[in-house]
């Protein structure tokens with residue numbers, strides 16, 4: 001299985017990093033794209049190094065790398081998880097603007113009907129954000145999954161809380177990790 005992971009410049013980069021960790025454990029081939037602003041927020045919010053984050057992926061691409069095979073629908077991969085997803089990237093994808101490799105991959109996945117899961121992060125949400133999210137949801141094969149804490153699972157730490165949400169997002173690709181829980 002091959003999944004593209006996108007990390008953008010919204011708060012919550014730990015969600016994308018955790019997805020890479022869980023997918024590495026699950027031996028899924030991951031292709032990572034971190035936007036320019038994504039790296040900025042990673043440096044602001046976490047202590048992870050760029051080398052460590054890149055090493056979690058099977059292959060890393062810069063957002064400017066349109067020569068990447070990912071930019072073409074002819075390269076086979078199963079889908080795209082954008083975690084976290086900024087409102088800027090949501091707006092671009094909802095309106096078909098493919099101005100970097102990540103928004104191009106989203107465009108490709110939508111046209112090829114591949115699974116896309118978006119974990120948008122902003123609060124509060126403006127009418128513009130909501131309209132763009134609705135547009136993505138109703139017109140395409142995109143699942144909108146804000147990283148809302150699964151408090152009913154009684155997470156014991158922030159790490160666990162993040163893992164529960166990420167495991168839920170990965171479930172939409174048919175991946176069941178050890179942190180996938182259901183209400184009993």
Ligand SMILES: Cc1cc2nc3c(=O)[nH]c(=O)nc-3n(C[C@H](O)[C@H](O)[C@H](O)COP(=O)(O)O)c2cc1C
Nearest residue numbers: 008009010011035037038044086087088089121122
């Ligand atoms: C520390 C920091 C936190 C940010 N948090 C958010 C956020 O939670 N949601 C959001 O939509 N944008 C947030 N932004 C703004 C985005 O980084 C900005 O809109 C940027 O253009 C997004 O570009 P990208 O989607 O290509 O990464 C934040 C910026 C910084 C520097």
